[in-house]
Amino acid sequence: MKSRIAVTGATGFLGQHVINHLLDSGIEAVATARTPSGASNRCCFVPLDIANPPPDAFERLGAPEVLIHLAWHGLPNYRSRHHFEQGLPHHYGFLKGLIEAGLQKLVVAGTCFEYGLQSGALSEQTPTDPCTAYGFAKDALRRQLEYLTAEHATQLVWTRLFYLWGEGQASGSLYAQLSVAAQRGEPQFKMSGGEQLRDYLHVAEAARHLVTLAMRPCAFSLINLCSGRPISIRRLVERWISEQGWTIRPQFGCYPYPDYEPLAFWGDAARLNQTVSV
Amino acid sequence: MKSRIAVTGATGFLGQHVINHLLDSGIEAVATARTPSGASNRCCFVPLDIANPPPDAFERLGAPEVLIHLAWHGLPNYRSRHHFEQGLPHHYGFLKGLIEAGLQKLVVAGTCFEYGLQSGALSEQTPTDPCTAYGFAKDALRRQLEYLTAEHATQLVWTRLFYLWGEGQASGSLYAQLSVAAQRGEPQFKMSGGEQLRDYLHVAEAARHLVTLAMRPCAFSLINLCSGRPISIRRLVERWISEQGWTIRPQFGCYPYPDYEPLAFWGDAARLNQTVSV
Numbered sequence: 052m053k054s055r056i057a058v059t060g061a062t063g064f065l066g067q068h069v070i071n072h073l074l075d076s077g078i079e080a081v082a083t084a085r086t087p088s089g090a091s092n093r094c095c096f097v098p099l100d101i102a103n104p105p106p107d108a109f110e111r112l113g114a115p116e117v118l119i120h121l122a123w124h125g126l127p128n129y130r131s132r133h134h135f136e137q138g139l140p141h142h143y144g145f146l147k148g149l150i151e152a153g154l155q156k157l158v159v160a161g162t163c164f165e166y167g168l169q170s171g172a173l174s175e176q177t178p179t180d181p182c183t184a185y186g187f188a189k190d191a192l193r194r195q196l197e198y199l200t201a202e203h204a205t206q207l208v209w210t211r212l213f214y215l216w217g218e219g220q221a222s223g224s225l226y227a228q229l230s231v232a233a234q235r236g237e238p239q240f241k242m243s244g245g246e247q248l249r250d251y252l253h254v255a256e257a258a259r260h261l262v263t264l265a266m267r268p269c270a271f272s273l274i275n276l277c278s279g280r281p282i283s284i285r286r287l288v289e290r291w292i293s294e295q296g297w298t299i300r301p302q303f304g305c306y307p308y309p310d311y312e313p314l315a316f317w318g319d320a321a322r323l324n325q326t327v328s329v
Numbered sequence: 330m331k332s333r334i335a336v337t338g339a340t341g342f343l344g345q346h347v348i349n350h351l352l353d354s355g356i357e358a359v360a361t362a363r364t365p366s367g368a369s370n371r372c373c374f375v376p377l378d379i380a381n382p383p384p385d386a387f388e389r390l391g392a393p394e395v396l397i398h399l400a401w402h403g404l405p406n407y408r409s410r411h412h413f414e415q416g417l418p419h420h421y422g423f424l425k426g427l428i429e430a431g432l433q434k435l436v437v438a439g440t441c442f443e444y445g446l447q448s449g450a451l452s453e454q455t456p457t458d459p460c461t462a463y464g465f466a467k468d469a470l471r472r473q474l475e476y477l478t479a480e481h482a483t484q485l486v487w488t489r490l491f492y493l494w495g496e497g498q499a500s501g502s503l504y505a506q507l508s509v510a511a512q513r514g515e516p517q518f519k520m521s522g523g524e525q526l527r528d529y530l531h532v533a534e535a536a537r538h539l540v541t542l543a544m545r546p547c548a549f550s551l552i553n554l555c556s557g558r559p560i561s562i563r564r565l566v567e568r569w570i571s572e573q574g575w576t577i578r579p580q581f582g583c584y585p586y587p588d589y590e591p592l593a594f595w596g597d598a599a600r601l602n603q604t605v606s607v
Contacts, residue, residue, distance in 0.1 A: 132480075135473055140418055180456045184476050191469050195413055198462050202410075 056265055057081040057112040059101065060121030062089035064220050065160070065212075068258035069119060070094060076262065081113045084122065102141040109152035117156040117265045118149060126185070127223055129164065129311060134188035143195050150205045157200070158208045158265045163250070163277070163318065165190040165211060168311075172281075174319035175211070175273045183311050197272070208269050210261065213277040213318045216291075217254035229288060233297035241305035245285030250277045250317035263327045271322050279320025334543055335359040335390040337379065338399030340367035342498050343438070343490075346536035347397055348372060354540065359391045362400065380419040387430035395434040395543045396427060404463070405501055407442065407589060412466035421473050428483045435478070436486045436543045441528070441555070441596065443468040443489060446589075450559075452597035453489070453551045461589050475550070486547050488539065491555040491596045494569075495532035507566060511575035519583035523563030528555045528595035541605045549600050557598025 056073055060066040061082030070091050073080040082090055083097045090096040097111050101122055105111065112118070123142075125133050146157065164186030165179040181187040193209045200207040216226040225242075232240050257276055264274065282290075288301050308314060334351055338344040339360030348369050351358040360368055361375045368374040375389050379400055383389065390396070400420075403411050424435065442464030443457040459465040471487045478485040494504040503520075510518050535554055542552065560568075566579050586592060 130476075132473075132476055135469075135476070136421075143414075178456055178458045181472075187469075187472050187476070191413075191465075191472075194459075194465050194469075195410075198410055198413070198465070 055079045055115065056117045056119060056262075057083060057097075057115035058119045058121065059083050059099075060123065060160075061091075061096070062087070063121060064217070065215060065254055065257060065261075066121045067091065067219065068217070068254050069121065069261055072255070072258045072262050078262070078266070081115060083112060101145045102137065104145050104148060106148070108145070109149050109154060112149075114153070117158060118146075118154055119261055119265050120146065120157060120159045123160070123189075127221075129183040129185040132184055134184045135191065139188045139191055139195075142192055143199075146196060147199060150199060150203050154205055156206045156208070156265070157196070158210065158261060159193070159196070160261075160276075161189045161193055161209050161211045162186060163211050163213045163275075163316070164311075165193070166316070168313050170313040170316050172279075172319045173275070173316055175271070175275060175322055193273075206269070207272050208264050209273050210264065210276040211274070211318070212257065213250035213252060213275065215254045215257055216251050220254070225284070225288070226291065229291060229297075229299070230295075233292070233295065233299040237299055239302045240288070240299050241302050242288065243284065243304070243306045243308055245283060245288065245301065245303045246314070247284050247308055247312070248281040248315035248317060249284060249287070250280070251282060251287055252276070252278045260323065260327050267326070269326055271326060274322050274326060275318035275320060276323060277318025277320050279318055279324070281315065281317040333357045333393065334395045334397060334540075335361060335375075335393035336397045336399065337361050337377075338401065338438075339369075339374070340365070341399060342495070343493060343532055343535060343539075344399045345369065345497070346495070346532050347399065347539055350533070350536045350540050356540070356544070359393060361390060379423045380415065382423050382426060384426070386423070387427050387432060390427075392431070395436060396424075396432055397539055397543050398424065398435060398437045401438070401467075405499075407461040407463040410462055412462045413469065417466045417469055417473075420470055421477075424474060425477060428477060428481050432483055434484045434486070434543070435474070436488065436539060437471070437474070438539075438554075439467050439471055439487050439489045440464060441489050441491045441553075441594070442589075443471070444594070446591050448591040448594050450557075450597045451553070451594055453549070453553055453600055471551075484547070485550050486542050487551050488542065488554040489552070489596070490535065491528035491530060491553070493532045493535055494529055498532070503562070503566070504569065507569060507577070508573075511570070511573065511577040515577055517580045518566070518577050519580050520566065521562065521582070521584045521586055523561060523566065523579065523581045524592070525562050525586055525590070526559040526593035526595060527562060527565070528558070529560060529565055530554065530556045538601065538605055545604070547604055549604060552600050552604060553596035553598060554601060555596025555598050557596055557602070559593065559595040 167180040340362040445458040
């Protein structure tokens with residue numbers, strides 16, 4: 052069997068949207084994850100353990116032309132050493148096997164956490180300086196893949212995801228917490244000061260961009276996957292409440308700002324816009 | 330047996346000088362390397378394979394108070410992937426074992442290659458941006474050890490070595506090549522343009538600094554090990570020739586400048602001077 056695109060982490064929040072967008076676009080896809088829980092029944096699912104892949108992983112995935120690699124383990128615990136002690140070598144080993152087996156194009160979900168505590172509009176030329184084990188591990192995986200793909204015919208497209216939101220997101224996320232509280236009929240939603248500026252993209256839009264980057268020739272090997280528009284968490288929450296017609300009221304200043312993020316940072320979307328709007 | 334200081338890479342160019350300086354200073358030392366070739370017969374030698382250490386490595390090294398970790402494999406091939414595919418996980422795993430076994434202080438030889446293609450006086454606050462697999466692997470090892478030691482009582486002192494020179498250096502080094510050619514009576518020494526500015530420290534001085542950093546309380550966890558004085562390669566070669574009374578003449582412009590190094594960079598030695606001069 053020969054597939055066009057294989058997707059790891061296909062049963063996750065973003066992965067499900069990517070699979071659906073691929074299938075809706077008529078693109079042949081193979082979904083993979085450790086277990087099939089949450090897998091779409093619209094396409095082929097191949098169970099794979101990235102920490103211990105079979106030697107014929109590339110063939111089992113249908114010898115895809117492109118891999119969209121979304122899998123990552125143990126979030127949102129950004130400070131855990133497992134990100135580089137297990138995650139980094141496991142993901143590098145898994146992807147190296149596919150590259151050496153003949154994978155032509157690899158689109159990977161990196162993270163804005165690679166930038167670390169840098170403020171303002173972050174462009175892909177901004178040198179990375181991660182301050183969390185998670186950000187470090189993704190940054191290190193990117194660098195290792197750059198050295199590796201330089202010796203192979205594989206095209207690497209490393210995307211840096213900023214913040215996503217949407218229905219079905221993990222229960223710890225801001226949108227999921229707000230949604231649950233609102234639907235429970237709670238009068239107030241405790242949150243941080245809300246003045247921090249972030250870059251939020253709807254998950255369906257992020258999935259659409261990933262599919263575009265996978266299908267089209269891409270002039271860049273490093274692309275922010277972001278809206279390019281900073282928004283305060285305060286305004287974001289108010290907008291979600293208004294759009295959904297919820298009655299819950301935000302209660303600001305209940306939690307401190309996290310110390311591993313700058314108060315104001317967002318993505319420079321020039322490369323993304325240039326690439327997906329052609 | 331309880332030793333004060335253990336040294337990995339003890340049979341190497343710098344390691345031999347560190348061992349001799351320790352013994353000359355009356356400090357109890359244990360030397361380790363994969364094989365005893367080149368080991369001093371003045372102190373205890375423990376053979377250890379860092380890629381496959383025994384579970385009681387800390388005890389075999391005499392439960393040292395300090396480890397000076399100089400070992401690294403496969404230089405000067407700066408571009409080889411083995412630096413991060415094998416070197417990084419092997420060294421991290423080895424050091425993690427010692428830290429978890431109770432090591433109190435760890436002094437590691439990092440490299441100016443962690444800075445990558447950045448010019449001028451490089452201070453420890455300069456964000457790293459390695460451009461070689463070697464520089465990346467050392468930078469990644471440092472970050473991983475920072476995350477790890479933050480969870481333990483181990484003090485980490487990461488030193489960034491600039492260029493060393495001295496008798497007994499590996500045959501590919503500039504000083505060794507010049508020395509061999511001069512002693513062979515060759516009339517001319519082919520070299521690059523020689524205008525590049527570098528930071529050269531005599532190996533005995535570097536060894537003395539490492540021992541000082543190992544023995545004294547240290548206010549910094551990151552210290553350039555350098556002279557702090559830029560010198561052109563041209564002037565350096567002319568000085569070596571003059572000091573040794575050789576008759577060989579440098580022939581400039583025979584080789585291109587390496588593309589993985591800036592034309593002019595040297596270390597900011599303020600932290601080192603502040604620490605070792607007290």
